[in-house]
Amino acid sequence: MNVVAGFKVVLDDTLIKVVNGQLDFNVPLKVSNYDKNAVEEAVELKEKYGGTAIGVTVGIDDRKSIKDMLAMGLDEVRVVKGNYFDALSTAEAIIEATKDVKTDLYIFAEQTTDGNTSSVPAMLASLLDLPLLSYVKSLRIDGRKVIAERSLGLNSETLEAELPAVISVTGEINKPRVPTVRQVLEASKKPIKYIEFSSQPKVKIVELNPYVVNRKRVIIEGNMKEAVDKLITYLKEDGVL
Amino acid sequence: MTRAVVFSEDLNGFKNAASLAYSIANEVYGVGYNDVKYTDKLYLIDRTEEDSIADFISSINANLYVFGNSKKDKIIAAQVAGKRKIGYIPDIISVEVSEGKKVIAERVAYSGLAISKLECELPCVVTVSKSFGEVKERNTQIERVNLKESKIKVIESKKATSSADLANAQIIVSVGRGLGSKDNVALAEELAKILGGAVGGSRPVVTELGWLPEDRQIGLSGIKVRPKLYIALGISGQPQHLVGIKDSKIIVAVNTDKNAPIVDNADYVIIGDAVEFLKTMIERLKAK
The missing domain is CATH 3.40.50.1220 (TPP-binding domain)
Structure with missing residues (x-):
C-alpha cells in the first residue's frame, strides 16, 4: 500500500495580529492543523498494510516542519518550493512531485488554516480522474476497496470506492502521534527530495486586508448576580434580549 | 458576459447563486434535483453523487460557474474547476467583473483574520457565502438528464440526530x-x-x-x-x-x-x- 500524504507549511494563524490596521504576517511557521491528521493516517496505513508513506508539501520550504512530519513516520518528503500556488497549481505540483510513485491513496486534510478552500483534494481527484472521499472521519481498507465514513453536517454517510483514491480527512480521524527522541533523530537521515515545478496560477491574490469586527469589549465586574443583572440591562439596551 | 451555470443542493443556496449569476451573466442555466423556476434553463438531474454532478456541470460550456456554500456544493465546485482546469474562488462575499473577462472577488481567509481580494480570468468557478439578494421566477425550460454513474458507492446514509437550526x-x-x-x-x-x-x-x-x-x-x-x-x-x-x-x-x-x-x-x-x-x-x- 503506497500512501501519499499532503501537508502544508503555513503561518501560525493563532499568532497573526492586526498592527496599525495591517496584518502582521511576521509569525512562526507551522504545519497546518489537520494536515498532521493526514500524515498520521498515512503512517498508520503503512504500519498496518506495509508499503510506503510519502509526504508531499507545496509552497513554503521549512526544514523543521518537514523533519517533524518525517519523525511522525513518513519515509520521505517531496518538496515543491514556490512563492505562490493557487489550489489548481498546488494539485498539479503534487501530481508532478509524485508521478513516479504507484500511489494507492492520496490523503489530505479537509482544509488548511491559511486558504481554507478545501479544494486541493477535489482538484487532484478531478485531474487524475480518481474517486474522491471527502470529510472522512474513519476509514478502512478491504482488499482493493476503501470504505469511509464521512459527515457533511446534516447527514453522515458510509462510502466505498476502488483504490486508487483521494481522501480528505477531518480532525476526528485520529490523534497525531508525538514522535519519540529516537524518531526525531532518525528523521534527519530520511530523504527530502526537491522537485522543480512552476505553473501560471489561475487565481491571483490582489490584496490581503485585516478582517476586523470592532467589539465593545466591556468587562463586567462585580459578583455574579450583579454581573448578570448588568449584562441583562446591556443586552436589553442593545435590543437583542 | 454570456452564460453562467448555477448549482446548489439546497433551495436557498440555489436562489442566491442564481441571483449572483444574473447580476453578471445574460443567460443562466441551473442544475438541480428539484423542479424550480429561477433560471432560463434547468437541467433536472437523477443522481446526487458529487463526481457525477461535477462531470455533468463541467460538460456545460459557460463563463462562470456559481455554487451554493454547503460542503457538498463546494466539493462539486472544486471538482468542476479541476476538470475544466480553471480558477476557483470559494466563499465569496463580493464580486465584480472587470472588462468582461476577469472576476474580482473577496473572501475570508486565514481562519477569519483576513479578507483576501482575488482575481481570476474567466471562465471561473465561485461559491457564494453571503446573500446576494432575491431572484425572480422565470419561464424555465426544463430538460431531464441522466448522469453518469459515480465512482463512489453510498453504502449507508443517516440524517443527523439533532434538529437545531x-x-x-x-x-x-x-x-x-x-x-x-x-x-x-x-x-x-x-x-x-x-x-x-x-x-x-x-x-x-x-x-x-x-x-x-x-x-x-x-x-x-x-x-x-x-x-x-x-x-x-x-x-x-x-x-x-x-x-x-x-x-x-x-x-x-x-x-x-x-x-x-x-x-x-x-x-x-x-x-x-x-x-x-x-x-x-x-x-x-x-x-x-
Missing part, C-alpha cells in the same frame, strides 16, 4: 471545554430554551468530548452562525472558532481566564465560572 438561530448559547462536564450542558439547554435560542459548541466539545452531536459544532470546520446574540461559555476563542461567529451582532463571553482570546472578541465579558453564570442567569430570567 444553528445557521438561522437568532440566539445561540454556545459551550466550550470550560463548562466542565457534559452534565452542565443541560443548563445551557435550559437557558437556550428560556431565550428561545439554540445550543451549539466549540470543536473540542463536539469531537473530543462528545458533549454535543456533530451538527452543533460552530467554527471553521463546523457551522458559521450569524445570530443577534451569541453567548460563549467557557470557550477560549481560537481563530477557528472565532471565524464561525464573526457575523454575530452581539457576543457575550463568560470565561475564567481574562487573557483568553475570546475576551478581545466579545462585546460583553464576565470573568467567572460558566456554570455559576448559567445558574444565575436562568434564575434571573425566570424571576421576570
